[in-house]
Amino acid sequence: MAQIKQEFLNSISEILPSHLSLEEFAHFNSQPLRPAIRVNTLKTDPASFIAAMTPKGWHFDPIPWCHEGFWLTREDESVQLGNTLEHLAGLFYIQEASSMMPPVALAALVDRVDTLLDMAAAPGSKTTQMAAWMENHGLLMANEYSSSRLKGLHANLTRMGVSNAILTHFDARVFGATLPEAFDAILLDAPCSGEGTLRKDPDALNNWSLASVESIAAMQRELIESGFQALKTGGVLIYSTCTLNRRENQEVCRHLKASHGDAVEYVDLSRLFDGADKAVTEEGFLHIWPQLYDSEGFFVAALRKVGPVAGEHRTPRLGRFPFVPAPGKQVQALTDHLKSRFxxxxxxxxxxxxxxxxxxxxxxxxRFIPAIRMQRLGIRLAEEAKHGFRISHEALMLLGAEACKAVELDDDQAVTYLMGRDLPMDNGAKAKGEVLVRWRGTPLGQAKWVGNKLKNSLPRDLVRDNVAKI
Ligand SMILES: C[S@@+](CC[C@H](N)C(=O)[O-])C[C@H]1O[C@@H](n2cnc3c(N)ncnc32)[C@H](O)[C@@H]1O
Structure with a gap:
């Protein structure tokens, strides 16, 4: 455990509620985090997942605020969670418990959303959680400013079977002026100084300073302004961070209220789950100190837009939109191909x-196509080839669970497949060409059945060095 900076501890002691002690705060920050996972209800359900994993020595302790979330203890920890077949098949997401709270707050406050914006989405823990709650319906616009992180976001959406997302690649400060009053709900899980993440990363505060907190807070104020403008009147914006200081948390929300007065309503989160009142602030926000629930530090605020707000409007400069509705003949040909082959x-x-x-x-x-340039507009299903279609990996991952023609792999074969290797098929069957491969009913990708083997067609960037069955 790295030494916690004294200047940071001083800043915490100034804001720690009187019933919590600084010693306890330092103590919890020196303890490793309890591993937590969220079961992916787009692919399974908590009861089935627990029933399958308990005999393998996994123990599940429910996270009080998230029905699909569990603290996990494993009898054998020699295999990294991220390398397990269950993880690679998208049955669960490794997600810190407190980070599950913002989507839970959103789901509790809105009945139904047709349009949801995730302003800072990578690597996608909350995007995939919200897509599961939306059951892949409606539109989830997932935005990320960092190009390198966008790729990981896309991979996670595919792994988890998300089909209702479009990806954008903007500085999220553009949304308010470009898409005013456009979204039923918004999550701003803001870039922050990360004071709550010391248990996961002891070096998290190496670059921390009061000056850097100030400059990050200035950006957060612009981001929340932009998000609030992009929110429809009547909608809810969840503002969250994994940091603890008030400048980046309460004061960002207060800034919004100071700018827009009665149009901003703070929604009380004290009854979000049993025990939430322990973390509630005078405004009704949740300020999660690590010792409260033995978790990372976090902050969650819910803001309802009860009236329109003034703001600049900008018409974006767009290039030519490269898509046209697919001709009926082509759609019919693809429909027939998918049906007959898979x-x-x-x-x-x-x-x-x-x-x-x-x-x-x-x-x-x-409704967004004329207004904004998308990075990825959905799912590239297929490409026309000389004799039919080349079906994409994404298409099979998203549509393959319902397919009635697939090659089901056992655990060892699935490990081999995900490591990018060909699979011997010794049953003397005739060559079958492109096939969908699944493991326990969950699609993994495609392969080409040639002679006595399945030739691996997993995209190269998804091939793993380490895959383990449990
Ligand atoms: C706290 S992380 C988001 C975590 C994510 N919501 C999740 O749950 O997996 C903040 C993200 O904001 C991105 N970011 C930083 N500045 C941004 C900006 N101006 N606009 C949009 N995203 C930004 C960072 O690259 C980072 O991925």
Missing amino acids: GITLPRTTLMARDKELWLFPEGSD
């Missing part, structure tokens, strides 16, 4: 075409 029924939705590619756009995305 037993997949294509959902009844508009497909878009770009040159030889066919894309599936999430419902409701058309």
Whole structure:
């Protein structure tokens, strides 16, 4: 454990509620975090997952605020959680317990959302949690400013089976002026100084200073202004950080209220779950000190927009939109191909075409198409080839669970497949060409059945050096 900076401890002692002690704060920060996972309800359900994993020595301790969240203890910890077949197949997400709280707050406060914006989404723990809650319906715009992190976000959405997301790649300060009053709900899980993450990363505060806190808070004020402008009147914005100081938390929300007065309503989160009142602030926000729930430090505020707000409007400069609705003949050909080769029924939705590619756009995305440039507009399903179609990995990951033609792999075969190797098939069957491969009903990707083997067609960037069965 690295030494905690005295200047940081001094700043904490000034704001720690009187019933909590600084010694306890330092003590909890020196303890490792309890590993936590969230079961992916797009692919399984908590009861089935627990029933499958308990005999393998996994013990689940429910996280009080998230029905799908569990603290996990394992009898054998020799295998890294991220290398397990269950993780790679997208049955669960490794996610710190307190980080599950912002989407839970959102789900508790809005009945239904058609349009949801996640302003700072990578690597996607909360995006995938919200997509699961939306059951892949409606439109989830997942934005990330960092190019390198966008790739990981996309990989996580595919692994977890998210089909209602479009990805954008902006500084999120553009949303308010570009898409005012556009979203039913917004999550701003803001970039922050990370004071709550010391248990995960003892070096988290190496670059911490009061001056850096100030400059991050200035950016957060601009981000929340932008988000609030992009929110529809009546909608809810959840503002969260994994930091503890008031400048980046309460004061960012207060700044918004000072700017827009009665249009901003603080929503009381004290009854979000049993025991939430321990963390509640005078405004009704949740300020999660690590010792309260033995977790990371976190902050969650819920802000309802009860009236419109003034703000600049900007018409973005857009290039030519490269997609057109796919011609009926092409759609029919793809529908037939998916049905005959994989037993997949294509959902009844508009497909878009770009040159030889066919894309599936999430419902409701058309309303944003003239307004904003997208990084990835949905799912690239297939590319027309000389004799039929080349079906994408993404398409099979998203549609393959329902397919009635697939090669089911056992645990050892699934490990081999995810390590990018070919699989011997000694049953003397005739060559079958492109096939969908699944493990326990969960799609893993595709392969080409040639002679006595399955030739591996997993995209190279998904091939893993380490995969383990438990
Ligand atoms: C706290 S992390 C988000 C974590 C994510 N919501 C999750 O739950 O997995 C903040 C993210 O904001 C991104 N970011 C930083 N500045 C940004 C900006 N101006 N606009 C949008 N995203 C930004 C960072 O690259 C980082 O990925």
